[in-house]
Amino acid sequence: MVYLKTTEFFQFTSTAVFGRYSFGTLFAGQVLLYLKLSMKYLFTILLASFSVVAVAQNKVSMSIDKPQSCGDVQNETMTFLVDGSLQSAAVVKREVSRLSSCGLDEYDIRFFGRIESLSTLLKKLTKDKLIDNLTYGDLLTGINDMKQTANYKELKQIALLSQKLAETKGDIRTWETDVRLFQELGASQQVIDKVYKYLREYPENELSYQELLMKIRK
Structure with a gap:
């Protein structure tokens, strides 16, 4: 594992640029708060991860009566993108969690089930397709592309290690x-x-x- 220097990690978590995708200021507030501490490196990575892990405490009830196969979910159009519910954090997480049958784990759902993350993915996806026609399969393709990047893999590893340490x-x-x-x-x-x-x-x-x-x- 290649460790990031404090400044590199701050840049990584605050701009979080993965290949063609930019995730904005994911954890900048928490990171900036602890950069001045003598034990800043560990606090930086822990606080960044804790902010992600905390999202998991808010459980979202699923409105799906029966578990759907990955194939069935992928073929559905993402109507929540155009019905006015896109600005609801709970809805976004719930809808992304429908792809759990397609190989997304808990961390993937927490990360991509955020309004900021989804909005960034949509910017790319809508370059080739109208938002009204986007399917969960299109979203899954975008997520899987992101998951293959070295930066995402490293961030995930750090977050999971930090979560284990916190617990x-x-x-x-x-x-x-x-x-x-x-x-x-x-x-x-x-x-x-x-x-x-x-x-x-x-x-x-x-x-x-x-x-x-x-x-x-x-």
Whole structure:
């Protein structure tokens, strides 16, 4: 895995340009807030990922009575694009989640099921086809093209590692295993040492690594 420098990661997450697609300012607010911290690199990637992971907490109820096959979904026209519901974040996520039967996992749905992400994809898709005629198959093609880019793969890997770190309780007894997550995320030795020192001082710690990092940065 190739690690990004802080400035490179900031540029990546704030402009997030993948090949021909530009995703605007995905996480700029959170990233800018933590760039000045001494442990900025780890906080930057964690905060960027936490903002994505948080979206998953808002479950969207599906209006589909029966699970549809990938083929059936792809053949349908995306009527939600023209019926006025495109500006609803819940609707966008719900409609993109219909492609889960076509190989999209939870992270893909969270990422592409955002108004900003979909709007960017639509700019390309509507160059060759009227928006009224776009199908879920067209959307799937655009998403799969994006998923093949090196930048998307790296962002996804970082986000999933960060999510795992955020959900793991800090425990001195499992530190030898947990520290590998910090290392894979490119955390500095300073960050690793501070976390280890905290766990040595508080062996009965109940905080997750996310909560622990927020605590020791104060």
